[in-house]
Amino acid sequence: MNFSRPVLFEEAIRLNAIKTALPTTLTSRQLAALSADIKRRAQFSARVAEAEYLDQISGTIADMLSGKTSLATGRVQLQQALREFMPALNPDGGVTDITSNARLDLILRTQTEMAYGYGQTVQGNDPDVVAAFPCTELYRLEDRKDPRDWEARWRVAAQVAGDNDAQRVLAETGRMIARKDSGIWQALGDGAGGYTDTLGNPYPPFAFNSGMWTRDISRSEALELGLIEPQTIVKSADLPDFNQSLQVSYQFRSDAIRAALLQRGDVKFIDGILVPE
Amino acid sequence: MSLSFSLSIRDEVTPLLRSLPSALGGDGIKLAIGRAAARLIQANFAALQSQRPNRHGWPRQGYWAQAARSVSQPKPDSDGVTISVAQPGIAARWFGPTEIKPVAAKTLAIPASPEAYGTRPLDARWSGKLEFSMVGGKYMALVARDNFMRIVAKGKNAGKRVKASAEKATHGAGEIIFWLKRKVTMPQDKTVLPAAEDITAAAVMAAQDYVNAALAKGGKA
Numbered sequence: 001m002n003f004s005r006p007v008l009f010e011e012a013i014r015l016n017a018i019k020t021a022l023p024t025t026l027t028s029r030q031l032a033a034l035s036a037d038i039k040r041r042a043q044f045s046a047r048v049a050e051a052e053y054l055d056q057i058s059g060t061i062a063d064m065l066s067g068k069t070s071l072a073t074g075r076v077q078l079q080q081a082l083r084e085f086m087p088a089l090n091p092d093g094g095v096t097d098i099t100s101n102a103r104l105d106l107i108l109r110t111q112t113e114m115a116y117g118y119g120q121t122v123q124g125n126d127p128d129v130v131a132a133f134p135c136t137e138l139y140r141l142e143d144r145k146d147p148r149d150w151e152a153r154w155r156v157a158a159q160v161a162g163d164n165d166a167q168r169v170l171a172e173t174g175r176m177i178a179r180k181d182s183g184i185w186q187a188l189g190d191g192a193g194g195y196t197d198t199l200g201n202p203y204p205p206f207a208f209n210s211g212m213w214t215r216d217i218s219r220s221e222a223l224e225l226g227l228i229e230p231q232t233i234v235k236s237a238d239l240p241d242f243n244q245s246l247q248v249s250y251q252f253r254s255d256a257i258r259a260a261l262l263q264r265g266d267v268k269f270i271d272g273i274l275v276p277e
Numbered sequence: 278m279s280l281s282f283s284l285s286i287r288d289e290v291t292p293l294l295r296s297l298p299s300a301l302g303g304d305g306i307k308l309a310i311g312r313a314a315a316r317l318i319q320a321n322f323a324a325l326q327s328q329r330p331n332r333h334g335w336p337r338q339g340y341w342a343q344a345a346r347s348v349s350q351p352k353p354d355s356d357g358v359t360i361s362v363a364q365p366g367i368a369a370r371w372f373g374p375t376e377i378k379p380v381a382a383k384t385l386a387i388p389a390s391p392e393a394y395g396t397r398p399l400d401a402r403w404s405g406k407l408e409f410s411m412v413g414g415k416y417m418a419l420v421a422r423d424n425f426m427r428i429v430a431k432g433k434n435a436g437k438r439v440k441a442s443a444e445k446a447t448h449g450a451g452e453i454i455f456w457l458k459r460k461v462t463m464p465q466d467k468t469v470l471p472a473a474e475d476i477t478a479a480a481v482m483a484a485q486d487y488v489n490a491a492l493a494k495g496g497k498a
Contacts, residue, residue: 133486
């Protein structure tokens with residue numbers, strides 16, 4: 001191996017860069033009801049009505065994705081930015097306090113993990129990569145004190161997606177493995193089975209603070225598991241296409257999000273801030 | 278500082294490539310090879326996440342897990358592919374021993390208590406709560422000005438330190454929160470990346486899988 005100059009994780013950084021700041025007074029629960037597409041394209045935080053602060057979040061996340069800064073330093077940066085907007089800080093507050101460490105960590109961790117998850121999934125669905133690694137495994141990367149039952153979620157998502165092989169492999173091996181072109185990944189992200197903590201994406205982390213991640217499964221192993229046959233051609237997953245968005249202007253992206261949100265009928269904009277109707 | 282390295286495995290893969298139709302010798306096989314290497318690096322970090330709890334027993338920050346997430350596989354180059362790891366500190370460990378000095382301040386702040394771990398002195402939770410001290414007349418530190426925690430008296434969490442408001446806090450005043458050091462040396466740690474021979478073996482297997490897939494499609498890339 002030869003060590004060379006640092007190379008950026010382009011796909012992850014690109015996802016973070018295209019997001020439009022969306023000041024809002026909506027709660028987390030209300031925001032969770034927005035479509036996944038809007039959530040991918042808009043940078044927002046529940047009850048944060050300051051676009052400049054949202055841009056600061058985006059900038060801090062970009063620094064984390066490029067390895068320039070850590071979570072701890074990023075948190076301090078956001079707290080310092082918040083001092084400009086809020087005179088009283090309550091660092092010991094829980095997740096509902098927008099200045100608390102827990103809240104800021106949740107924002108930074110979720111956004112960076114989503115960017116990394118998107119980037120790795122895009123790369124993993126390159127047709128040449130799919131040829132050698134046609135399947136993906138969902139596994140626990142970080143322990144949790146109270147882990148969610150991901151096997152139960154997997155079973156429901158497999159049923160919704162009609163992926164009998166994914167169910168079979170779990171039953172036979174205890175592992176959650178499916179083809180990259182299976183609908184199970186979107187079903188997991190959509191919270192199939194009624195789960196409301198998901199992020200609406202067909203890529204990890206799938207849900208807030210889940211501790212779950214994915215890894216490639218080789219063609220050899222996929223054959224052994226019976227997920228593919230020797231002549232099987234696995235297609236790349238149909239992922240949201242962000243490439244077109246990179247060509248349009250900032251204003252157009254804002255108008256597109258605005259129009260999509262107003263179609264819902266339960267939200268409106270007041271002085272550029274998204275509020276409940 | 279992020280870490281990147283290029284993977285060149287021409288010697289192992291070239292004989293295989295020569296036996297294939299020319300359509301299979303392009304960048305596609307390099308992507309597959311690079312993905313295998315990235316997968317192994319990610320798995321190495323995942324293993325470290327499960328095998329290396331915080332040596333003080335403090336609440337974990339998920340450092341190795343984040344390193345696993347930050348592994349990317351950029352575009353191939355003339356000899357192979359370049360893989361990068363964006364997580365700060367990985368390069369310092371690999372290339373160690375690495376001397377780390379402060380950039381934006383005069384000293385580094387090293388956490389000395391579980392409450393300090395994963396925070397900075399400028400963190401809002403410490404605002405107005407720390408003061409400078411010379412410990413033993415020799416070592417610089419930031420200590421807690423007032424009590425900031427309590428010890429749980431009974432129940433399943435008996436003996437545990439928990440955060441407490443100023444009114445309820447009973448412990449912590451004078452406790453060292455951060456050591457202040459002009460530099461630290463991070464030792465070399467080659468275990469942060471898989472062994473080169475393991476990466477090469479994984480890459481060759483991926484190349485074989487890629488070729489088999491292409492042959493199953495009728496020899497087309």
